[in-house]
Amino acid sequence: MKPTVDSLPDAAWARVERDVFARLDAEQSLEMPAARDARRWWWLALPVAISAAAVIIAIRTRAPAPAVDNEWQWSRVVAGAAPSMVTFGDAEVSLDAHSAIVLQRQVARPVVWLERGAASFSVASRAGREPFVVLAGDTTVRVIGTRFRVARYEERTDIAVEHGTVEVQYRGEVVHVGAGQTWTTNPTTPTPTPTLTPPPTTPTPTPSPRPRAATTPTSTPTVAAAPTPAPAALSDQQRYEALAQLEATKPDEAMRGYLELSRGTSQWAAVALYSAGRLAADHHERRAATLLSIYLQRFPTGANAADVRYLLDRLQGASR
Amino acid sequence: MEAAVKATREADVALAQRAADGDRAAQRELFHAQKHAVHHTLFRILGSNREIEDLLQDSFLEIFRALTSFRGDSSLATWCRTIATRVAYLAISKRKPPTVELALVEDLVAQDAPTADRVVHARDAARRLYAALDRVDAKQRIAFALFAIDGLSIAEVAALTESTRVAVKTRIWRARKDVMKRAASDAVLRTYLAELEGGPR
Numbered sequence: 001m002k003p004t005v006d007s008l009p010d011a012a013w014a015r016v017e018r019d020v021f022a023r024l025d026a027e028q029s030l031e032m033p034a035a036r037d038a039r040r041w042w043w044l045a046l047p048v049a050i051s052a053a054a055v056i057i058a059i060r061t062r063a064p065a066p067a068v069d070n071e072w073q074w075s076r077v078v079a080g081a082a083p084s085m086v087t088f089g090d091a092e093v094s095l096d097a098h099s100a101i102v103l104q105r106q107v108a109r110p111v112v113w114l115e116r117g118a119a120s121f122s123v124a125s126r127a128g129r130e131p132f133v134v135l136a137g138d139t140t141v142r143v144i145g146t147r148f149r150v151a152r153y154e155e156r157t158d159i160a161v162e163h164g165t166v167e168v169q170y171r172g173e174v175v176h177v178g179a180g181q182t183w184t185t186n187p188t189t190p191t192p193t194p195t196l197t198p199p200p201t202t203p204t205p206t207p208s209p210r211p212r213a214a215t216t217p218t219s220t221p222t223v224a225a226a227p228t229p230a231p232a233a234l235s236d237q238q239r240y241e242a243l244a245q246l247e248a249t250k251p252d253e254a255m256r257g258y259l260e261l262s263r264g265t266s267q268w269a270a271v272a273l274y275s276a277g278r279l280a281a282d283h284h285e286r287r288a289a290t291l292l293s294i295y296l297q298r299f300p301t302g303a304n305a306a307d308v309r310y311l312l313d314r315l316q317g318a319s320r
Numbered sequence: 321m322e323a324a325v326k327a328t329r330e331a332d333v334a335l336a337q338r339a340a341d342g343d344r345a346a347q348r349e350l351f352h353a354q355k356h357a358v359h360h361t362l363f364r365i366l367g368s369n370r371e372i373e374d375l376l377q378d379s380f381l382e383i384f385r386a387l388t389s390f391r392g393d394s395s396l397a398t399w400c401r402t403i404a405t406r407v408a409y410l411a412i413s414k415r416k417p418p419t420v421e422l423a424l425v426e427d428l429v430a431q432d433a434p435t436a437d438r439v440v441h442a443r444d445a446a447r448r449l450y451a452a453l454d455r456v457d458a459k460q461r462i463a464f465a466l467f468a469i470d471g472l473s474i475a476e477v478a479a480l481t482e483s484t485r486v487a488v489k490t491r492i493w494r495a496r497k498d499v500m501k502r503a504a505s506d507a508v509l510r511t512y513l514a515e516l517e518g519g520p521r
Contacts, residue, residue: 002516003446003469005363008372016373017351020380024347027381076374310348 010282011247018307019115023102026113026135076102079117088112091132094120096151111135118151118158125164137303139185140169146179153237156267159183236261236268243272247279255279270295274304281311289315332396340387351380354400358383361404361480364470365462366411367450375411379404398479405462405480412458445512452502452509456495463488464495468517 008016077086079095086093088103089110095101099117104110112121114136123132125145132143136150139157146164150157159168160182168175168183177183243257258279261272273295280288292308292315299305335353338346358379362372382403390399449469453461459481466477467488478488503510 002471003364003367003442003449005360006368008359008376012373013355016355016376016380017348020351020377020384021344021347023377023381024384027385076378078374 009248011279014278014282022115023113026111027104076100076115089132090124090129092122094122114150114152116152118149120147120149122147138171142167142169148177157185236264236266240268240272240275244275247275251279251283270299270302270304273298274302274308277308278311281315328395329392333390333392336387336390336392336396339384340390347384350383350396354383354397355380357397358400358404360470361401361466362408365405365408365465367446367453371411375404375407378411379407382407394479402480402482405466409458409462412461442512445508448506448509449499449512449516452499452506453495455502456498457491459483460491460495460498463491464499467492468496 077084077093077095078100079097081097083097084095086095086103091110091112093101093103093112096118099119100115101119102113102115104113110130111133112119112135114134121134121143123143123146126132126143127145134141134143134150136152136157139150139159141148141150141159144165144167146166147162148164148166149160149162151160152158157170159166159177161177161179163179165176165178168177170185175183239257239261243254243261246254246257255276258272258276262269262276264272273291277288277291277295280291289312292312295302295308296305296312302308335346335350339350355376359372359376362375362379366372366375379400383400386403390396394402453465456464462481463477463483466472466480467474472480474485474488474492477483477492478485481488483491499509499513503513
């Protein structure tokens with residue numbers, strides 16, 4: 001008897017699909033404009049290329065062809081219950097427990113994509129070196145030479161700089177975050193608004209990844225204390241994470257929890273409603289389309305709106 | 321028949337072209353059309369493993385990156401399976417050799433045992449086979465898995481691994497030799513190998 005090929009559950013396929021296209025988006029957003037222009041005008045370079053090729057062929061010996069994947073070298077690092085540390089070129093990355101990153105060395109351009117969780121970075125000064133980029137959802141962090149931390153919790157991204165400066169790009173806005181400052185998206189509004197927080201009186205050796213009180217961005221950081229995060233928000237996050245873990249073993253229980261959480265007003269309500277719709281779709285439940293439509297009504301610009309539209313398209317396609 | 325193949329190839333090339341141009345609908349169509357072929361290939365080479373979702377992601381990213389090179393010389397499914405084979409090869413190459421030895425079990429399930437037992441037995445034997453393959457060179461393992469486990473022909477394995485038939489035959493022979501060495505002290509594996517290789521091709 002041949003070994004059977006274990007089929008993958010629908011939920012797992014949904015995860016694979018979501019992550020593949022998220023990573024694809026991240027790569028496309030990093031494509032160098034110069035390279036695009038070069039492609040558009042390739043025909044101008046054709047005569048030159050032909051001449052160059054002729055010269056190369058004439059002088060070339062039997063050197064082996066370069067490997068196809070030289071342009072992209074990447075690897076994924078997932079931390080389990082314990083934190084993990086990796087070195088990436090001249091950078092050190094400390095990964096929190098249950099976090100995941102993709103390290104990608106594009107041509108002369110190291111990129112780290114924070115898939116989930118949080119990571120602290122120690123990156124040498126970029127003067128004379130290639131740029132170092134960290135991606136977290138819609139947020140792009142260009143490193144100028146620093147120690148900093150990036151945390152991603154579903155729709156929110158938090159950045160805390162311990163030393164040096166980073167340039168943060170978020171939905172067309174660019175802001176520089178300096179030593180002791182934190183920056184966060186504000187997920188409580190339909191369209192998250194980035195906020196920058198000045199450094200505390202005494203710089204903390206390990207900046208907290210949690211959001212601090214928002215103030216107006218300022219080029220001269222002023223003294224401000226970091227208030228303790230609201231316990232209610234953390235509680236919703238913990239509830240959501242517990243439900244997400246429950247999905248594989250007790251989907252009905254997870255669904256009940258998601259629906260209950262979605263009735264709230266915290267940022268996790270949107271995430272929970274999306275998860276309920278996705279879970280219902282995975283299990284071919286008729287209420288999937290209703291739940292997803294409610295999501296679009298309540299959170300038309302939510303972080304999962306594109307995924308919801310796609311799921312709805314698929315559901316409508318299946319019912320035709 | 322030839323016209324049907326030609327039409328399929330043309331459709332494959334058109335889909336690949338649209339996906340390569342960044343058409344998200346085409347990319348998703350390609351993903352859904354090829355996901356089972358890619359999964360099947362990874363599973364046959366690597367067996368049941370916890371990394372399968374990551375490897376699927378990696379395979380599809382490689383596929384999307386390489387789409388501009390797809391010319392329709394083979395079917396899109398075969399082309400995707402070739403890339404999945406490459407991803408599997410990289411995954412095996414990066415792995416550390418296992419340190420846990422398998423326990424030896426001499427009891428064999430009788431041929432007329434109930435079907436459920438035979439299924440469980442076959443799963444256990446498959447697990448042993450993949451554990452034995454973990455110690456085999458990556459290229460040899462892939463050739464053996466695709467030929468002996470998946471039942472592909474030498475020519476098909478050569479196409480997927482981008483190798484010559486002679487190289488494939490040599491790799492299968494070497495892998496079998498290594499696995500048989502392990503099977504010498506594992507009756508379950510020995511019987512399973514005989515059953516697997518004696519089956520219809």
